[in-house]
Amino acid sequence: MNATNRTVVVTGIGATTPLGGDSASFWEGLLAGRSGVSPLTQDWAAELPVQIAAQIAVDPGESIPRPQARKLDRSAQFALIAAREAWADAGYTGKAGAEAAVNPDRLGAVIASGIGGVTTLLGQYDILREQGVRKVSPHTVPMLMPNSPAANVGLEVNAQAGVHTPVSACASGAEAIGYAIEMIRSGRADVVVAGGTEAAIHPLPIAAFGNMMAMTKNNEDPEGASRPYDTGRDGFVLGEGAGVVVLESAEHAAQRGATVYCEAVGQGLSADSHHIAQPEPSGSGIANALQNLLDGTDLDPATITHINAHATSTPLGDVAELKALRKVFGDDVDHMAVSATKSMTGHLLGGAGGIETVATVLALKHRTAPPTINISELDPEVDGDIVRDEPRALPEGTIAALNNSFGFGGHNVALAFRTV
Numbered sequence: 001m002n003a004t005n006r007t008v009v010v011t012g013i014g015a016t017t018p019l020g021g022d023s024a025s026f027w028e029g030l031l032a033g034r035s036g037v038s039p040l041t042q043d044w045a046a047e048l049p050v051q052i053a054a055q056i057a058v059d060p061g062e063s064i065p066r067p068q069a070r071k072l073d074r075s076a077q078f079a080l081i082a083a084r085e086a087w088a089d090a091g092y093t094g095k096a097g098a099e100a101a102v103n104p105d106r107l108g109a110v111i112a113s114g115i116g117g118v119t120t121l122l123g124q125y126d127i128l129r130e131q132g133v134r135k136v137s138p139h140t141v142p143m144l145m146p147n148s149p150a151a152n153v154g155l156e157v158n159a160q161a162g163v164h165t166p167v168s169a170c171a172s173g174a175e176a177i178g179y180a181i182e183m184i185r186s187g188r189a190d191v192v193v194a195g196g197t198e199a200a201i202h203p204l205p206i207a208a209f210g211n212m213m214a215m216t217k218n219n220e221d222p223e224g225a226s227r228p229y230d231t232g233r234d235g236f237v238l239g240e241g242a243g244v245v246v247l248e249s250a251e252h253a254a255q256r257g258a259t260v261y262c263e264a265v266g267q268g269l270s271a272d273s274h275h276i277a278q279p280e281p282s283g284s285g286i287a288n289a290l291q292n293l294l295d296g297t298d299l300d301p302a303t304i305t306h307i308n309a310h311a312t313s314t315p316l317g318d319v320a321e322l323k324a325l326r327k328v329f330g331d332d333v334d335h336m337a338v339s340a341t342k343s344m345t346g347h348l349l350g351g352a353g354g355i356e357t358v359a360t361v362l363a364l365k366h367r368t369a370p371p372t373i374n375i376s377e378l379d380p381e382v383d384g385d386i387v388r389d390e391p392r393a394l395p396e397g398t399i400a401a402l403n404n405s406f407g408f409g410g411h412n413v414a415l416a417f418r419t420v
Helices: 023-032 043-047 074-089 118-131 140-144 148-157 169-185 203-211 250-255 284-296 315-335 349-366
Strands: 008-016 107-112 162-164 191-198 241-249 262-271 304-308 337-339 400-407 411-418
Touching: 008 023, 008 074, 008 169, 008 250, 008 349, 023 349, 043 203, 074 107, 074 148, 074 191, 074 241, 107 148, 107 169, 107 349, 118 140, 118 203, 140 148, 148 162, 148 191, 162 169, 169 191, 169 241, 169 262, 169 349, 169 400, 169 411, 191 349, 241 250, 241 349, 262 284, 262 349, 284 315, 284 400, 284 411, 304 315, 304 349, 315 400, 349 400, 349 411
Parallel strands: 107 162, 107 191, 304 337, 304 400
Antiparallel strands: 008 241, 008 262, 191 241, 262 411, 400 411
């Protein structure tokens, strides 16, 4: 099929997060303003400067049988759980080509991870050193590969149009969804299962992030530690989990009578080329991504009423994003309700764009912007309408929402969704 610029819609959502084991409990936790951050009780945490994290609410062992789980890194387990929910939510049963009403040649999967199977790699290395070569799992390589979550989701649904794994640090999940939108718009696929996952709560990543001063060390107040836009913000809280959506061409969805959440309008991409870890302070790279989104779609800035911000609770990044929004949208920013959901979920790295896309889709469905918690004193440099403490109703009529994600290396992704 050579069709281009086809309309793309969201027909299914799934998530497993620090706030709940499915999309419904995740959304409920967001609206309640509940923090998923807690102390790390593992023995190894006592030696670390950072002893808190946003750990998954429901252990994957509750839904993945042990024989299968032993062959999957936690990042792949999370991705499978979220993908299964999204697939069923979209109205599909079984693999493509069997019971599911989709041709496997027209089905894709794009699941990202910023780090991949880091716990498998480090855990098996410990086994190698302590127990010897023979004890290393023969499943180690398929488990640690960054494309393992995508590959396993692709196998789960029998995706044959293409299975892909964008790796762009904390922008990975959003980039995966943007790539999936383009697969459908360009005619490569009719349906794509897309999202992001991460499972990096381990002493090495935590020690490394802590030593580079990227994470908060507020161990005394875990639930209040992630505080985007607050004057006292001092770094992010590491989280884990996955968020997945089923994207579909509008024609394909209509033909099978699917329920549609919203339209996936498109993506805008850019790179800062400024610093490996720090954002460009003026937000110029982010502004380029936002402008590219406008230039590549029919999105009307006046309809954008909600933004799920990247806002990780770092001093530079939170403000740079708002500067970029003001530069591109001007006074329209004043009617954009900004939510920083990482205040509740922590930062899922490559999984952030996945769960935050699910949150953005649900915000449009319910016409409600979730709150940002833990703002005791709003930073005077914050130039935007931040939704604080309580959810806020969004307007009636046709409205749009953005989900922004940015990553180490200067990767910038802006996704747009619109009511139908």
